[in-house]
Amino acid sequence: MTFRNKLITGFGAALCILLLIGALSYQRFLQEDSDQKWVAHTQQVLEQLDAALAASTQLNDDERPFLTSPEGTYPESAQRGASALQSHIAQIKALTADNPKQQAAQARLAELVNARISLAETLGTQSGPTVTLEESRRQLMTQIRSVFLEMRSEEERLLRERLQRATGKARQMQAILAFGYALSLLLLAVTVYSILREIEKRQHTEERLLRAQEQYRLLFDSNPIPVWVFDTETLSILDVNATAVDRYGYSREEFLQSKITDIRPQEDVPALLADLRSPHDPIQDSGPWRHRKKTGELIDVQITSYLLTFRGKKARLVVATDITEQKRATDALKQSEEMFRLIVSNVKDYAIIVLDPEGHVISWNRGAQRIKGYAAEEIVGKHFSVFYPPEDTALGKPIMELKSAREEGRFEDDSWRIRKDGSRFWANVVVTPLRDNAGLLRGFVKITRDVTEKRKAEQEIIQRSLELEAANKELETFSYSVSHDLRAPLRGIDGFSQALQEDYQQQLDSTAKDYLQRICTATRRMGELIDDLLNLARVTRAEIYRERIDLSKLAGEVAQEIQSQEPARSVALNIAEGLEAEGDSRLLRLALQNLIGNAWKFTSKREKAQIEFGAQGVNGGEAYFVRDNGAGFEQSYASRLFGAFQRLHAASEFPGTGIGLATVQRIIRRHGGTVWAEGTVNQGATVYFTLGRPNT
Amino acid sequence: MDDKVILLVEDNADDEVLTLRALKKNNIRNEVVIARDGSEALDYLFGTGAQAQRDLTVMPQIILLDLKLPKVDGFEVLHRVRSNEATKLLPVVILTTSNEDQDRIRGYGLGANSFVRKPVEFDKFIEAVRQLGLYWLILNEAPPVPRRP
Numbered sequence: 001m002t003f004r005n006k007l008i009t010g011f012g013a014a015l016c017i018l019l020l021i022g023a024l025s026y027q028r029f030l031q032e033d034s035d036q037k038w039v040a041h042t043q044q045v046l047e048q049l050d051a052a053l054a055a056s057t058q059l060n061d062d063e064r065p066f067l068t069s070p071e072g073t074y075p076e077s078a079q080r081g082a083s084a085l086q087s088h089i090a091q092i093k094a095l096t097a098d099n100p101k102q103q104a105a106q107a108r109l110a111e112l113v114n115a116r117i118s119l120a121e122t123l124g125t126q127s128g129p130t131v132t133l134e135e136s137r138r139q140l141m142t143q144i145r146s147v148f149l150e151m152r153s154e155e156e157r158l159l160r161e162r163l164q165r166a167t168g169k170a171r172q173m174q175a176i177l178a179f180g181y182a183l184s185l186l187l188l189a190v191t192v193y194s195i196l197r198e199i200e201k202r203q204h205t206e207e208r209l210l211r212a213q214e215q216y217r218l219l220f221d222s223n224p225i226p227v228w229v230f231d232t233e234t235l236s237i238l239d240v241n242a243t244a245v246d247r248y249g250y251s252r253e254e255f256l257q258s259k260i261t262d263i264r265p266q267e268d269v270p271a272l273l274a275d276l277r278s279p280h281d282p283i284q285d286s287g288p289w290r291h292r293k294k295t296g297e298l299i300d301v302q303i304t305s306y307l308l309t310f311r312g313k314k315a316r317l318v319v320a321t322d323i324t325e326q327k328r329a330t331d332a333l334k335q336s337e338e339m340f341r342l343i344v345s346n347v348k349d350y351a352i353i354v355l356d357p358e359g360h361v362i363s364w365n366r367g368a369q370r371i372k373g374y375a376a377e378e379i380v381g382k383h384f385s386v387f388y389p390p391e392d393t394a395l396g397k398p399i400m401e402l403k404s405a406r407e408e409g410r411f412e413d414d415s416w417r418i419r420k421d422g423s424r425f426w427a428n429v430v431v432t433p434l435r436d437n438a439g440l441l442r443g444f445v446k447i448t449r450d451v452t453e454k455r456k457a458e459q460e461i462i463q464r465s466l467e468l469e470a471a472n473k474e475l476e477t478f479s480y481s482v483s484h485d486l487r488a489p490l491r492g493i494d495g496f497s498q499a500l501q502e503d504y505q506q507q508l509d510s511t512a513k514d515y516l517q518r519i520c521t522a523t524r525r526m527g528e529l530i531d532d533l534l535n536l537a538r539v540t541r542a543e544i545y546r547e548r549i550d551l552s553k554l555a556g557e558v559a560q561e562i563q564s565q566e567p568a569r570s571v572a573l574n575i576a577e578g579l580e581a582e583g584d585s586r587l588l589r590l591a592l593q594n595l596i597g598n599a600w601k602f603t604s605k606r607e608k609a610q611i612e613f614g615a616q617g618v619n620g621g622e623a624y625f626v627r628d629n630g631a632g633f634e635q636s637y638a639s640r641l642f643g644a645f646q647r648l649h650a651a652s653e654f655p656g657t658g659i660g661l662a663t664v665q666r667i668i669r670r671h672g673g674t675v676w677a678e679g680t681v682n683q684g685a686t687v688y689f690t691l692g693r694p695n696t
Numbered sequence: 697m698d699d700k701v702i703l704l705v706e707d708n709a710d711d712e713v714l715t716l717r718a719l720k721k722n723n724i725r726n727e728v729v730i731a732r733d734g735s736e737a738l739d740y741l742f743g744t745g746a747q748a749q750r751d752l753t754v755m756p757q758i759i760l761l762d763l764k765l766p767k768v769d770g771f772e773v774l775h776r777v778r779s780n781e782a783t784k785l786l787p788v789v790i791l792t793t794s795n796e797d798q799d800r801i802r803g804y805g806l807g808a809n810s811f812v813r814k815p816v817e818f819d820k821f822i823e824a825v826r827q828l829g830l831y832w833l834i835l836n837e838a839p840p841v842p843r844r845p
Contacts, residue, residue, distance in 0.1 A: 483794035484764050487816055491793070492710035495818035499717065520817075527816030 003198050010191030014184040021180040028173045035166040042159040045095045045102070046152060052088035052109075053148045055081055056116070060141055063120065067134065074120070082117045089113050092151075102154055109147040116140045226320045228255065229310050235259040235276070238310055247322070249294030260318070265292050280316075282307040288323055300327040351448040354434070357441045359384045359402055371427075371450045373420030384446065387417045389424065405431040405444060414455075417448065426452040472541055479537045486530050494523040525657075532659035535590065536644065539666045544584045551579040551588070551624060555613040558592045562600050571603060576614035579624065581691045583671050591667040594660040595626040595687050601654050602630030602685065621690055629684040638677050664689070700757035700833055702728045705737040705773065706791075707765050714818065715760070715791075718825035726833060729756065734768025737761075738776055741783050755786060758832040761808075763792045763799060771802055778807040785839040787832055 001009070062078035089110050096102035119137055220227055226244035230237050240255040248255075248263065261269050268290055275286065287302040301320040308317055344352050344365050351368035353361055360383055364376040372379075372387060379386075385398035392398070392415070405411035410432055417427040428449045434442045497519045500508070508516070555575050563571070581588075596611065603609035612627040633641065633648045640646045644662040661677075664687070668675040672692025679685035702719075706712045712730060719728065731737035737759075739745035743752045759777070763770035770790065777783045789810040790803045800811050812828065815821050 480794070480796060480798075483796055484792070487793045487814075488708055488711065490816045491714065491814060491818065491821065492708075494816060495710070495714040495717070495821065498818045524817055 003194070006194055007191060010187050010194070014187040014191070017180050017184040017187070021177055024173065024176055028169065031169060032166060035162060035169075038162050039159060039166070041095065042155050042162060045092065045155045046159070048088055048092045048095060049148055049152050049155065052085060052092060053145065055085040055088055056113070056141070056144050056148075059085060059116070059120070063137075078120060082120050085113055086117060099158075102151055105147055105151045105154065109144065109151065112140055112144045112147060116144060227317065229308070229315045229317045230260045232276075232314045232316055235261060238313065238315055244320070247293070248291070263291050265290055265298055280305070280307065288327060291320065299324045349449065353384065353446045353448070355384055355402075355444040355446055357443055359398060359444070362443060368448070371425070371448060372417075389416050389418055392416075401429075401431055402444060406433050406441060409433065414451065425450045426455045475537060475541060479534055482530060483534055487527060490523045490527050490530075494520050497523070529657045529659070532657045532663070536659055536663045536666060539587060539590065539663055539670065542587065544587070544670055546582050546584060549581050549583050549585050549588060551581050552577050552613070554585065554589055555592050555596065558589060558596050559611070561593075562597055566600075569604070569609070571600065571609040571611055574610065574612040579615050581624070583691050587667045587670070591664045591689070592626075594664045598660060599626055599628035599630060599685075601656065602632075603628045604630075604654070606630060618688065618690070623688045623690050625686050625688045627684065627686040632681045632683050632685050633677075633679040634681055635679060638679065641677050642675065661687075700726050701754060702726050702833075703731065703737065703740065703756035703759045704728050705731045705734065705759065705761045705765065705770065707732050707762065711762070711814070714821065715825065718822045719829065721822055722826040722829055724825075724829040724833065726757070733766040734770065734773045737773050738768065741777060742780065752782070755783070757787070757838050759786055759788045760791045760828070761788055763790060763794075763803070771806060774803070774806045774808060787836065787838060789828060789832065
């Protein structure tokens with residue numbers, strides 16, 4: 001039942017009950033009035049009866065003196081009493097007109113009264129009483145009294161009855177009233193209660209509505225995602241949230257004056273209209289779409305829309321999620337994947353093969369085709385063990401490799417593989433397991449390189465270095481035995497020649513002595529040659545220990561040594577200060593010994609010999625030099641200076657083995673440097689050298 | 697000075713003659729015991745083999761030891777000398793033709809007292825022998841000869 005019906009029913013019922021009660025009350029009021037009248041009437045009858053009885057008694061009393069003393073006249077008072085009695089009787093008659101029973105009694109009374117009065121009249125006319133009269137009078141009186149009593153009791157009964165009836169009706173009325181009022185009160189209470197309930201309910205609803213509205217506003221406005229509502233008919237934007245205003249750059253007012261087509265790039269509008277015409281679900285996801293910001297910047301959005309009624313219009317609420325970054329990332333990923341795929345498939349130097357977890361070929365690149373000879377369609381789906389030599393397959397090597405890769409995360413191997421044509425190649429293979437995010441094995445990547453040539457080259461290098469090592473060893477052994485065995489006989493030759501000269505001086509003529517002297521000279525020269533050759537060999541095979549060297553100091557020491565061997569000579573030494581270099585001090589000392597030694601030697605014929613050690617910039621680097629003003633040489637022979645046993649001067653003029661500069665060159669080269677010489681005959685020579693890799 | 701024995705361990709007969717001549721020219725008149733290979737040297741030093749009857753209280757004042765020797769080479773001799781109680785303190789001068797680094801390192805490593813390279817030129821050789829004699833036979837005080845148990 002609706003609240004309204006409830007209200008009508010409640011109040012209506014209460015009203016009806018009250019009306020009914022009113023009607024009943026009115027009726028009762030009328031009834032009670034008549035009842036009262038009847039009660040009054042009865043009381044009037046009773047009064048008249050009492051008065052009539054009193055009058056009849058009075059009559060008797062008034063008559064009594066007359067009766068006792070029947071002289072005189074009939075008392076006047078008795079006469080008046082009789083007529084009063086008659087008038088009472090007449091009144092009674094009138095009063096009891098409504099009651100036939102009382103009328104009958106009254107008639108009887110009237111008869112008796114009349115009889116009494118006639119008796120009185122009779123008495124009056126008679127003189128003196130008679131016994132008969134007396135008796136009649138007494139009888140009549142008794143009869144009258146009894147009729148009176150009869151009537152009186154009848155009236156009293158009537159009065160009781162009427163009073164009783166009135167009381168009963170009043171009680172009934174009371175009950176009805178009480179019940180009616182109670183019922184209507186209850187109804188009213190119920191109705192009022194339901195009104196209160198309804199008011200409360202409405203208040204609640206109103207509050208909820210208000211809250212919902214607030215929440216909606218809050219959700220709408222503080223939603224971090226742009227949201228708007230548009231009229232599906234006119235496409236006008238009806239509401240827009242703060243985020244949309246913030247993100248799109250249009251003011252709220254601008255939005256509300258726009259249609260949704262206004263925030264799209266012009267070229268997308270037809271597609272949008274087509275989309276809007278197509279049937280829509282109440283909740284629909286669509287996109288990606290492009291939206292245009294006020295600045296003209298385009299963004300990619302994903303749209304979710306809800307059908308709703310907004311301010312009485314059919315509308316859609318649109319939630320636009322900016323997916324520009326996401327789309328960019330996805331595009332980039334796509335691009336990078338495509339790039340990656342292109343790279344892999346186009347790599348020619350490496351066979352990049354993807355295997356499934358069991359080892360069947362899934363993908364095959366150009367490198368694989370080039371190296372192994374199979375085209376992709378020939379090999380995809382086949383097991384990768386076809387690339388292995390039968391003996392390896394028999395040993396279960398392919399499966400072991402996958403197992404190893406699976407367990408270790410990587411497997412690498414260098415071994416033989418078979419091409420499609422059956423030929424073998426030496427392969428470097430790296431197998432890596434491919435696992436998804438859950439760690440599940442999805443397959444393997446196998447990268448194979450044909451390193452046959454590399455292996456050949458490596459083997460050659462190994463062979464070469466073994467040979468070189470052997471050669472070095474041999475050279476070492478050779479030098480060692482040269483050092484020991486070649487010199488010993490020389491000492492014998494020299495010693496015994498000298499012994500001859502000494503012990504047989506008398507027997508030898510001057511020619512013999514000269515020959516012996518020549519033997520000694522030759523022997524010594526041989527000794528020097530051997531020593532120089534050994535030095536050269538030593539320089540060749542010595543290891544280089546690079547360290548920071550004070551070259552100026554080293555040159556000074558070397559010069560001093562040489563000077564001390566020939567204290568008589570006076571040479572102007574000019575050694576530049578502070579020259580430093582990285583190198584092997586022992587070898588560089590040997591080089592300087594040779595260079596300064598040469599300068600010393602070739603200036604031996606100069607009166608004012610000058611030797612200079614210094615440095616100068618050459619080709620961006622620093623070249624050290626040893627310069628003298630000695631014999632010099634012809635520049636055209638400069639290149640021959642550094643060959644072993646190459647001499648530009650007669651041994652008689654300047655002694656020497658011709659190995660010194662060869663040794664210098666070897667030392668400089670071993671330092672990564674170069675050495676060259678400039679000279680002019682009789683004017684001096686300059687030998688330059690650089691030391692490679694400075695400060696490394 | 698005469699009672700101090702020189703032990704010359706030298707396989708080259710020429711060098712032996714020249715060494716003796718150099719000693720003579722320097723007026724070094726000490727007894728020179730010559731061992732022509734390593735095993736002879738060891739026999740002499742330890743009274744074994746041909747030298748079984750030798751009086752071992754006499755020990756050389758100086759051992760001039762060549763390195764390249766038949767049978768037992770100089771290094772081995774040096775090693776045995778240094779390993780034996782009776783000989784471990786004896787002065788040993790390596791007198792050899794080479795001056796290879798490796799030989800010097802090994803020689804000093806085994807406990808040589810000196811390392812002298814024989815010059816090719818005889819007069820220089822004489823000079824070297826003179827200095828050796830002067831130093832080891834006159835200037836230097838040898839360790840006392842240990843008593844044999």
